[in-house]
Amino acid sequence: MIKRALNVTREADFAAWYQTVITEADMAEESGVRGCMVIRPWGYGIWERIQRLLDDRIKATGHENCYFPLFIPLSYFEKEAEHVDGFAKEMAVVTHHRLVQKDGKLVPDPEAKLEEPLVVRPTSETVIGAAFSRWVQSWRDLPVLINQWANVVRWEMRTRMFLRTAEFLWQEGHTAHATVEEAREETMKMLEVYRSFAEDCLAMPVVAGEKPENERFPGAVATYSIEAMMQDGKALQAGTSHFLGTTFSSAQNIKFQNAEGQQELAQTTSWGVSTRMIGGLIMVHGDDDGLRVPPRVAPWQIVIVPMLRDVPEDQAITDYCKALQADLAKLSALGEPVRALLDLKPAKAATKRWGWVKKGAPIIVEVGGRDVAGGNVSVVRRDRLYREDGKLDSAVIARTDFVNDAAQMLESIQTTLHEQARERMDANITRGITEFAELEQAFEGEKPGWAEVNWAKPTGADLDQVVQRLKALKLTFRNVPSDASPAQGACIFTGAPAVERILVARAY
Amino acid sequence: MIKRALNVTREADFAAWYQTVITEADMAEESGVRGCMVIRPWGYGIWERIQRLLDDRIKATGHENCYFPLFIPLSYFEKEAEHVDGFAKEMAVVTHHRLVQKDGKLVPDPEAKLEEPLVVRPTSETVIGAAFSRWVQSWRDLPVLINQWANVVRWEMRTRMFLRTAEFLWQEGHTAHATVEEAREETMKMLEVYRSFAEDCLAMPVVAGEKPENERFPGAVATYSIEAMMQDGKALQAGTSHFLGTTFSSAQNIKFQNAEGQQELAQTTSWGVSTRMIGGLIMVHGDDDGLRVPPRVAPWQIVIVPMLRDVPEDQAITDYCKALQADLAKLSALGEPVRALLDLKPAKAATKRWGWVKKGAPIIVEVGGRDVAGGNVSVVRRDRLYREDGKLDSAVIARTDFVNDAAQMLESIQTTLHEQARERMDANITRGITEFAELEQAFEGEKPGWAEVNWAKPTGADLDQVVQRLKALKLTFRNVPSDASPAQGACIFTGAPAVERILVARAY
Incomplete structure (x- = not known):
């Protein structure tokens, strides 16, 4: 039996395995603040990759980024009853704007109570709708196509890292259109952006479709989602796109004069994906040795681990690795420059290797004195970690061959992860x-x-x-x-x- | 006398001019939420450029991005008296986690009062210090070099867009080191990153130096800043870097075992720049026709305005412009691909031209039927808008010459803006x-x-x-x-x- 890098398997306890991957891959941790997590560099690095790739697609479809306030006055919510019903139970409310010392303790200053409490945004339809009502006067001002990357807060009672946290990071697109047809087209266009992004970048197969009435976003006329299958067979809603009709335009008074000179309410949409996607990534691609990150969203695609032993020969190994890193950085794979890291942290090579296995770096390259002497590198692919005999599949390859093949290898790993997940999903829909x-x-x-x-x-x-x-x-x-x-x-x-x-x- | 694009000059009323530029350049607007602004696409686009260029420099100096909670429990602040004194008067405090309807009005639910109120972060030394105390055990864990891009809230009584808003966007770097020397070196290294970023990317000359004791960050041993001179002669603190000594490591218990096996407190630093920089950009480079954006941080560096007249010949003009945009997009200037926009919005060409002048796009290219026929383009450089006779300096240039010269022209505009600002600053320090x-x-x-x-x-x-x-x-x-x-x-x-x-x- 193969000794795995994690101390719990997916089979034995999927929920415990999920938490273990997050910890062992240095993705995130509890922050000490109820329901909020700290996203550590490897987890945040994946989010940055998601942001970059998805933002490019959001911009390519004609949207511009803006930034709207974190705080929303209560009165904005009162205008749309269904919407507020959906969120009122889980809102963080700011009531004071100053602290004072009282009996040696810090407390909210009773003298600094807000006249109107402010809600920390759970979503921004109301405050963005208020802006749209200022921006839109004539049909010439339409469509308005904007997006924001932001943090939002929903006071969830039971939280789970990445999947359900009080504060999370997301993008929320908001658009206003002159006609129902155009707004519905936008809703479907962004659903397709999410679907293709999930498949192409996250290697995560999804099913795109319309939610039934009982699962609609509060205030939406129609809600669409992409659903991904986790390895325990459960579904994860990984992104949503809403056609909002005139719900928010009537609440926030987003009116325009049409070409015939008449006043009409704008048709609006909204759509979003969040850090929840990272939870999905873990549960779709992880294995009993940790995470496996698809190359397109891996912060580092190739990690070079020099096998140093505190001896004079170390210098030659380090130099060899630096030259290798420089050569890899010149390559292009999956449409971008290759991201190669030389890991020079003060730790044992074996510890580092298993650290990167658990983090799920697509390719790990180890370089020892013998590799340098032979002009070779020892290569581990994260998508095929073990040989049939159960030993680690570390292949000694000529350095030049590896550099020649590296881009293709990354593309092959991206495809393999996607195909494995696709086959699993297809096999498990009755x-x-x-x-x-x-x-x-x-x-x-x-x-x-x-x-x-x-x-x-x-x-x-x-x-x-x-x-x-x-x-x-x-x-x-x-x-x-x-x-x-x-x-x-x-x-x-x-x-x-x-x-x-x-x-x-x-x-x- | 030249008729200017704005209805107020810097000379007549600098403060009114500043607000007018923000409005007329579509940078930002009041949000209806006290002290908070909406950052519109052109303003946010500049922030995205700042983020991209500065983030590259922050990463190149070995820092990794993370994300920490928006909310900080009161008890975290109580641990560091000087720090809390500095911020207690301007903190937004969350006290409830649910709303209820009462007498037809939404109110914070008295049943959902938090046991411990949460502060919306004004800065994150305390909550990041708590994370560092978990991460740092041995000298081998040091240095810890992290950064976060986030929103923060300081409840300012008098607000001013970009310069002083209740909520603002920033990056905050936080690091922990084994020795005072290393931490001081880090503090100065990041000050230099800010200085060179301001000069090279924002074309904004600054003076880097140490703040006197009375201007230190609450809890810092030493605070350094970059100061920029606005066109009204006032100074704007555009970035700070703090050596924090053991203030936060003792409050948050960031201890490590040194190589000799003894427990020591880590030495920490923090450093940040914010959306305030955009306010500085406006007041350094703006003129009586609006903003002038240095090419490196301009969301669009070249804007092509087709002069359409709703006639069949329009198609030939549009095609000509599309081909021009494609050719420009192949160019590289200032180390990046050129960003060229074809403005096809439904508005008159003259309105669009002046819109881009006010926004400060570095180069505006107008294309009419005569230009197409002659194989030319009409080019306006934002850094030399008028001829000596007071007329708009729109130069008819052969299309091929313009494409050949565009990259160099952008570089020249970047340099010109920098030199003008540098000369003004040098001339005004007594x-x-x-x-x-x-x-x-x-x-x-x-x-x-x-x-x-x-x-x-x-x-x-x-x-x-x-x-x-x-x-x-x-x-x-x-x-x-x-x-x-x-x-x-x-x-x-x-x-x-x-x-x-x-x-x-x-x-x-």
Whole structure:
């Protein structure tokens, strides 16, 4: 049996394994502040890569970045009842603007109470809507296409690093349009940006589709999501895109004069992804040795570990590694310059190697005296860590061959991770279910995956009833996949003729 | 007399001119939330350029980015008295985590009061210090070199866009070291990063030096700053770097075992620049036609304005402009690909031209039917907007010549802005003052600039007295320039032998 780098396997305890990866890969840690985490350099480095690649795509689709206030006056929320109902229970509220010493303790100064309390933004539709109402007067001012990268706060009672934290980082796009058609087109365009970003950059297969009524964003006319399958079979909602109709334009008075000279309400959208994606990345690509980061989002794609022994020969090894790093940095892979790190920290080579295995650096290159003498390098690929005999698969390769092959190797790792995840997802979506009893059966096992079933799209109280029946099985609706086959036969919940196919799953 | 693009000049009312530039250049606006602004695309685009260029330099000096919580428990502040004294008066305090409806109004839910109030970070020494105390055990863990890009909140009573807002964006670097020497070296290294960044990227000449005791960051052993001269002669502190000694390591218990096996407190530093720099950029480079953005930080360096007239010939103009944009995008200037925008918004060409003049795009290229026919472009350089006869200096240039020269033109504009600002600063620092009465005289005029004077570096109550005398003249100490000539003669404040030279100025 192979001795693994982590002390817990996915099989034995998936939740414990997840926490262990986060700790052992130096991704994040508890901060001491309730519900908030510290994102450490390796975790934040992945977020920076996500930001860079996604921001390029957001800009390429015509959006500009702005920045709106962290604080939102209570009165802004009062204007939109459904929206506030959705968020009021989890809002951090600022009530004072000064501290004073009292009995040797710091307390909020009663003399410095705010006239109107401020909410720390849980999302920015209201405050951005107020700006849009200033910016939009005529059809010529439309569309308004903006995005912001920001922190938001939702006071969650049960938190879990990356997946559900009181404060998290995200981007939120907000747009205003003259027509329903244009706003709906925007909603779908950004859903597609998220879908292709998840697949191409995160190597994370997802299903894009529309959320049912009960899962809509508070205030939305329609909500779409991308859903990814974790290795325990659960679903993770990894991004959402909302068509908001005139909900916020009527609350915030976003009106324009159309070409015919009449006043109309603008049609708005919003869409976002967050640091939650990193939680998904871990649960899609991690293995029992830690994380495996797809090369496109790896802060360092190739890490060079010199095997130093505090002897005079060390200098030759270090020089050899520096030259190697310089040569690798000249390469291009996956459309960008290769990111190669020379790890010169004061620690043993074996400790460093396993540190990088746990962090999931795509390629680890070890260089010892023998490699230097032979003009070689010892290469470990994170996507194929062990040989069939269970030994670490460290291949001695001529240095020139490695430099020639490195870009292609990174591309191959990106593809391999994507294909592995795609095969797993495809193999774990059950499609043949025709009755509710079959659905119950399908979710009896340990890692049941998802089920795609025919349904009649009930609404209101009928839908609530179905949702409750699913809840009893710890199941939820995920979305109606955009590319699902047409519905056929009867709805497995109501028996009525089915109108579409919907995904059912346990979820994070 | 030239008719200017703005309706107020720097000469007539500098403060009104500043606000007008911000509005007319679409940089930012009031948000409706007290003390908070909305940063609009052109303003935020400049911030993104600052982030990109400065982040590269921060990483090149070995620092990694992290993210720490927005909220800091009160108890963290109680540990460091001097620090809390510095910030307690301007802290936003979160006291509740839920809202409820009461008498038809949303209010903080009394049932959801936090046991320990949370402060919205005004700066992160305390919460980052707590993380460092977990990360640092041995000398091998040092140095810790991290940085974060974040929003912070200081509840200022009088706010001014970019210069002083309740919420602002910044980067804050925090490091821990084994020795005083190393920590001091880090402090000076980052001061130099800021100095060279301001000069090279913002084209903003600055004076780097140490702040006197009364201007130190709360808890610092030594504070250094870069100071820039605005066009009204006032100083703007544009960045600071602090040597914190063991102030925070003793409060937060950042201890390590040294190579000899003994426990020691780490020596820490912190350093930051903020969106305030954008305020400085405006007041250094703006003119009576709006902003002038140095090419290195301009979101768009070249803006192409097609002169369309809703006629069939428009298509040929648009095609010509698209080809030009593509050719310009292939160029490199100032170490990066050229950023060229084709402005196709539905507005009149003249409106667009003046819009870009006010925004300060470095080069504006207009293309009309005659230009297309002749294979030309009409080029306006923002650093030389008018000819001697007062007419707009729009030069008809062969398209190929322009493409050949564009990179060099951008470099020339970067240099010109820098030189103009440098000359102005150098011309406005008075150095010959030997008595306090002369200082009073020097600051009687309208735009007095700065004075560099000999002083004896008094401390404690003696220093307070001097500070009060300056305050009566609305003056403050800025810093002791690192490159000042040696002190000579007597201190102009106390008559004691001078030990160094210090800058005195009015300041933002």
